[in-house]
Amino acid sequence: MAKSTNKPAKKCCSIDEEIHKPAVNISDDDHGHSDDDGHGHSHDLGDQSKVQLFAPAVISFLLLMIGISLDYYFKPEWFTDNLRLIFYIIAYMPVGLPVLKEAVTSIKQGDVFSEFFLMGIATIGAFAIGEYPEGVAVMLFYAIGEIFQTLAVTRAKTNIKKLLDQRPDEATIIVDGNQLLKKAKDIAIGEVVQLKSGEKLAIDGILLSETASFNTAALTGESTPTTFKKGEMVLAGMINSQTVSLIESTTAFEDTKLSRILQMVQEASSKKAPTELFIRKFAKIYTPIVVFLALAICLLPYFFVDEYIFRDWLYRALIFLVISCPCALVISIPLGYFGGIGAASRNGILFKGSVFLDVMASIGLVVTDKTGTMTEGVFKVQNIESVGISEEDLIKYTAAIEHKSTHPIGAAIIEYAKGSETNVEVSEVEEIAGHGLIGRVDGRNIAVGNTKLLDKLNISYDKQIGESAFTIIAVAIDNKYAGHVLIADQIKTDAALTVAELKKLGVRTVMLSGDKDAVVQAVAKELKIEESYGDLLPEHKVEKMEGLKSPNLKIAFVGDGVNDAPVVALADAGIAMGGLGSDATIETADIVIQNDQPYKIVTAIKIGKKTKQIVWQNISMAFLVKAVVLILGAGGLATMWEAVFADVGVALLAILNAMRIQNSKF
Structure with missing residues (x-):
């Protein structure tokens, strides 16, 4: 059940703290779960919590509507002077007191020019010049903005918690x-x-x-x-x-893999994107500047304007303060990145920080390993050619002999045969090192191995089979060539689509592998990868990566995150495939794809691009609207209502825009 609280909602200047609290605390209670985010908000707001969240704004709204009706519609004689002031103060208190308390707390902590301070000055100033309804309205709409902020953050955290915290009690x-x-x-x-x-x-x-x-x-x-x-x-x-x-x-x-993943998601938000870091620094410089500009708007005209009226210029200054609050930026940018991390998690992709969302949005080259990344990493029978015998009998005899081998290629043949060799009699099996196996099956002489084995036994065969890039298992029965089995590491079903989609996104693909070059080239040709290299030792991969790097090119490397650690270090983003299979991949990689689907690389890039797009939409919208209304406010052409839209209205639009990424399909 969700916990309830009487604490006020955290305001937007603390959004970075609010969002970057761990999405899930894995050790808070008896079951390793926590329903509270540390600020008194449950991740899944219950009915009681929702009532407490909305109650102050609802009370202030109703009282404000009554006050405006008395002012402009009923106009009773008794609703004047002190009684009118007291009524609007009562209307102001449910939404204003929590903000004023936060302002005092921030000042005590050394943060004078906070969002709370700006809103406090603006609304108290409005009361000072007799604009009571506007003073209440500004704080009311500000509180509504904070409610939307709380709901958005709660929703983002709830999505991640529901997605990942699947452990039963x-x-x-x-x-x-x-x-x-x-x-x-x-x-x-x-x-x-x-x-x-x-x-x-x-x-x-x-x-x-x-x-x-x-x-x-x-x-x-x-x-x-x-x-x-x-x-x-x-x-x-x-x-x-x-x-x-x-x-x-x-x-x-x-210590379960899921607990490690949860911990990784908790820590992800600490690695902030450059845009986030810039906005945080910008807000610290920007806010004091607008406070002093507001003072200048109020006082400087005294020296230059013939008919200077203090009340009018104070009103303009207050409008300027309300407009200038950086709420939309401070809320929506980290919320956008947090939403991106949540959307990625929902798609089985774990980003270790919002900085890597930005990196993936700018990727121009994906360098990929072959085995286990574009291929299954498991040997499988791809083709069977029989000569003078049925394919069924050929595979039966071959599998019967391979039962005496521990080689993974033999296991692939046995798996393919699926027990057809169980009704045969096998004897006199002998391994010839580096060549294969010989033995007797149902009284017949069987030889299974590479072409060197046939050469050693002086058995003639079609020499073209030795030219294949893949592994060939030749079979001879009673000293005569009976056919061969082609064994290969199977290409993943979505590998070709991944390369094609990357190309559509303008991203080039290069394959680096330690496998023999002929195999690598064959796989690359099938996947339509134009540049590929095989027979590479780890140090050779590093050399190739260094050759691919350029100042304006962002590179992602996709592999197992362990054997290719030096290459991962050179890449702008290291991506681990199938990260659930290895603790080390979770530790090494910047991004972990939790299953073995290479198409998730495309998904990660799309999520990065979408997140960056939404973040910059919010930045552009906030700056444009605020710039226009700031100019109008300084010139006396905008009222407090336009100021409310420029601050709270834009913040609400930015929050709703940032929430879109959580509902997007990739």
Whole structure:
């Protein structure tokens, strides 16, 4: 249940503090969750909290409407002088007192020229010159702006929390054959957790059941269930899709991959984009300047204007102060970046800071590894050519022999055969180092290996098969060539689309790999990557990266984030693929793609561009509107109502614009 509070909403000059509080505190309560953001606002505002949030503004609004009706419509004789002043002061207090308190607190902390101070001066000044309704209205609309700010920040935090904090509070463990309910945070390493269909896993562990299907959407953004086999790692936050499964815990609750990801999201906002840093510095310089300019507008005309009326020039100065508040900028810019981080998280992409949103928006070159990035990193049978024997018999005999091998290529053939070799008799299997295997299957002599094995056994074959860029497993039966099996690392289904979409975005793709050059060139040709290099050691990759760098070119490197650490260091943005599989990738990379889909690179660039676009829209809108109304206000052509629009109205528009990114589809 959401917590309630009587504390006033934080105002926009503290938006950076508000937004950059951890989106989720993973150790605040018994379950590792926290419903409060540290300012008295729950991430998921309940009905009571919403009433308390809106109540001051509603009360002031109703009293203001009554006051305006008495002033301009009913006009009773008793509603004058002191009684009128007291009524508007009462209307002012619900929204004004919290701001004035914050102003005093800020001054005590050494921050004199705060947003609270500006609004306090402007509204009290309006009362001083008898403009009571306008004084209340300015503070009221300011409070409404703060409500929208609070709702926007709360929504952004709630989206990330709902997305990521998927850990259940309790789990069922098996002890001596009995089922016991235990708090997730108390589950010890080595304990066996029973997970029923539809339940979320609380810890990381090894699957003990033969197979299990899990929905991994909370971690990878993928809604399609993934099937895991016995002995494979399953992670906290995954949802069991089918039968009851058993998992042996391998990590403590606070050390799960999901906890590490949550921690990373919490820390992400501390790495601010240059635009954010500039606006923060700008506001600190800008605010004192406008205060002194307001004083100048009020006092200097005394020396230059023949009929100087203090009240009129004070009113202009107050208008100038209201207009000049940097609320729209200070609110919307960090909120825009925070929304970008949230949108990326929803798509299974984790940015380690808003600075990398800016980097991805400007990427001109993506340098990618091959194995595990553009390819599956798993050997699979791609093609079978048989001579004088059926393909079924060829693969049956080959798999029967390969059962005696531990090589991953042999495992690929066995997986492809899917048990067809189980009804055969295998004997006299011998491994010839660097060549392959020979043996007898159902009484026939079988040789399985590379072309060197056939040469060694003086078996004739089509020499063209040795020219393939991929791995060829040649097969001879009774000393005669019987065909071959082509084995290759399978290209990911969305790899070609990724390269094509990057090209549409004006981003060039280069492939660097330690695999043999012929294989790299074949993969690059299929993916339509124009520049690729193989046979590269880590130091050679560094040399290639240095050759690709130029002053005006932003480069992203996509790989495993561990073996390619030197290359990642050279790149402007290091992107780790399938980061859930490795703690080191989470530590090393600037951006972590939680599944193995290369298309997420395109998504990350689009999110970066959209975030930057929205941020600059807000900056341009705020400066343009404020500049126009400032000039009109200084010239006496704008009233306090135009000033309210220039400050609070623009802030509201900026907030709504910044919130768009959270609803965008990429």
